[in-house]
Amino acid sequence: MKVLVVDDEYLELEQLTYLVKRKYPYWEVYAAEDAAQAKKLAAVHPFKLAFIDIHLPGQSGLDLVHTLKQLHPMMTFIIITAYQDFEYAKRAIQLEVLDYLVKPLIESELDSALQKFIQKHPEALVKSSIIQEAIEYIHANYGQKISLYDIAEAIHVNPAYLSKRFTEETGMHFKDYVIHYRIEKAKELLIKRQDWSVARIAEETGFASQHHFSNSFRKYVGMTPTQYKEKYV
Template identity: 20%
Template sequence: MNILIADDERAIREGIKRTINRIYPEYGVELAEGAEAAAKLMGEKQYDIVLTDILMPGMNGLEFMRISKRRFPRVKWVVISAHSEFAYAQEAVRLGARDYLLKPIGKTRLQEIISTLAAEVREESELTKEEELLRANLKYLREGVFQRLASGLDIGNLDLTPFIEDYQSFYLMMVQMDAGDKDVRLEHFIVENVLSELIERHGRGFVVSYDRQSLLGLIAPREPERIERFQEEVKAHLQHYLKVPFQIVHSGLNNDFQSVPQVVMRMKQASNSPVALLDPPKGSGEKAIEVALQYIKEHYNEELSLEKVASIVFLNPAYFSQLFKQKVGLGYKEYVTSLRLEQAKQLLLNPKLKVGEIAEYLGYQDIRHFAQMFRKKYHVTPNEYRQQQKINILLASGGKPSK
């Protein structure tokens, strides 16, 4: 019986381990100081029971459960919470947690839970071991064949008929992470689980690892015309969970399995090259820039890195930058700065707003930098502009400026 305990409080996780080891010395118990560390361990070893704190720095216990349950459906989950977090514990039970432990954790209560879950694990193990082994072998065989096919490798005499019959039309989606030399096993785990869960929610398909920083998903959605919704959900979930930059490239509708190697090669090029595209339909670049411009206008006072906006319209950042300048006539950064400074002019007409408040609202943490940018564009400081506009309004109303 393998048990994993994830809790950011050292005294609690080590106390639970001591109690379990004393009562069940034959059980293997491992510790993780957070959800990220626990997720890595689960990717390396099979666990039967996972006890996780709910509120931890970074990924919390509920998020940890959500991204792990599909990949590890047999794991028995127990959540640990304080009395003030009881509502979270109830939500965890709704998500599939088998039980919960309230702090301070009683030894008798802990023994009861572990005993009950261990008995369930043993019973289920006998019933499903052969079935799961067969299912896993078929799954890995199918995905292994597709992975070789997608990579352009020889698949020998293997018959593709089952694929062709199951997926007469399908989409391919590649998620590529940009993490440099960083170990991205956790990120791989997250992407695989997010893609798999959303594919299951929207239709049929599966996910394979393409290389160290890329994963490839195949999806046959129930409603092909709503593939954009699927893409938006993938992007939103990954933006929430991933801590490294990523790009999403999709293929459009396919109906020929023989063409998969060529399509995947072009997808890979599209994620690496500033100019490669997947034969986009005429006008798709213009549409992407229209969407980007609308988003920028609605969120001009938020963080607007080029990478973020490019991901929103599913374009490679370098290509997006090139296309943006071509269509708009200004570089991306120059355009965003200009838009913010135009908004600053409007805000300066409100005498109740201080210059520092306007600068902060527009995303400038340094008021001096804001003033420099404003003066560079309009040749006056924000305060001078405000005074000029006050005089202009007074003269337009027939009054005289005070000396």
Template identity: 30%
Template sequence: MCDCRFDITYNDLNPTILFVSKGKMTKNSRYHNHDFTEITFILSGKGQYFVEGNTYDVSAGDLLICNSGVNHNNIVINEKEPTTEFFVGFTNFHFKNMPSNVISLKNGDYIMHTNNKLRQELTKYCYAMLAENETNQAGKYFMIKANLIQFLLHIIRQNIEPCPPQAGYHFDSHHKNDVVNQIISYLDTHYNEKISLDAIAQNMYLSSVYISKIFKDETGESPINYLIKIRLEKAKEMLVSLKSDSVKEIATLVGYEDVYHFSKLFKKYYGMSPLHYRKNFIRS
């Protein structure tokens, strides 16, 4: 069953923070790279960065994202008014449709410009991280991480396509038996789609934990097991009736993008692979 927690990552977003700091760009740095991701946020002033052979002008509100192996150095353009920068280094993250431990910008570049609203939000998180870094309070690492995650999410939202809105489904009654029947009806009709228990729960104005509990109380199994059985029964029918379709195509038709996962479930429930089921049925 689809889990809306992982709409932009493949698992929990739990980066390892290596450092946070603030500094002034008073001299040109050496040309270098890191084995982690470093984000530089321009808090004030103007400057330049030389990144992978190209020079970029930066000013307050701009971000420089240097993933592992990206060569870069800063260039001072006004010694009297040096640029103030925020730095954060981190690793152990993986956003969808991006390589592991890489943040890819829409334009394929290294610099991200922000509007006033986003600049204010990012600035707030920068100073929150810096303030926590200066304290000796318990849990400061996790407070920094909490702010970094929000900082990153604001950046990622600007660089990925928004998910299409899920089709709504109206549920009329909150009586336990009615709720379960409506969920069953929904699963029977939409089994070939990406189904989120959280989305169903929201449409019913109930918690996903509650509807999981009453579903199991009424049917003896969880919603996900019920959905799996529907999909696999449909798959059995299709393996016989759609003989020209591959197992991968059948898996897609019943809602599974991963044919290996589909085949593994099929064998678990029926004791043979989808291909062997098809061959045995034809032979008989």
């Protein structure tokens, strides 16, 4: 998994990069000192998580979040700032920022933010190539009917073994992860494809019916697809 860290203060940048690498040594962590560097890196790397300082030269951190969300709608953001500013916090919430950390960084607060990320993206914990292949299959075929047996056959492993390893590495059962990923893609489409109906989005993301989609969406997100669209578009 690829992570982006953006901060114009060199020591802060080095510290955060070090802490993330120490906690998750199998993550690839990239550092940028300003918005321009960050955008160049994001153009070639599919980052899943970004730590962004609010105060950056050339472009504010929150404006950078907005820009990067257009490039990678499923990227997750954690904002870092030296100030506890309500207006910044309010806009961060509107941008669906995962968390808001205040400098100087407290390691326990960083741990808490990372745990929030992992709860939303359990695939971040995957280490083995077998489970990575399974997840890539889901990501490539989520719009179709897929089963554990389909994936096991595609990657040449025993279904029972795949099921056990999948749960061990992601902390989620296979079916739960498939629904989770479909919901995340649906959230992306609700924002990007405003001309599509809820029924169309349900079909495109692999749900058997609009009713099943709406019920699953409400369960995972806490609101209906229409309410989500009205809130974030």
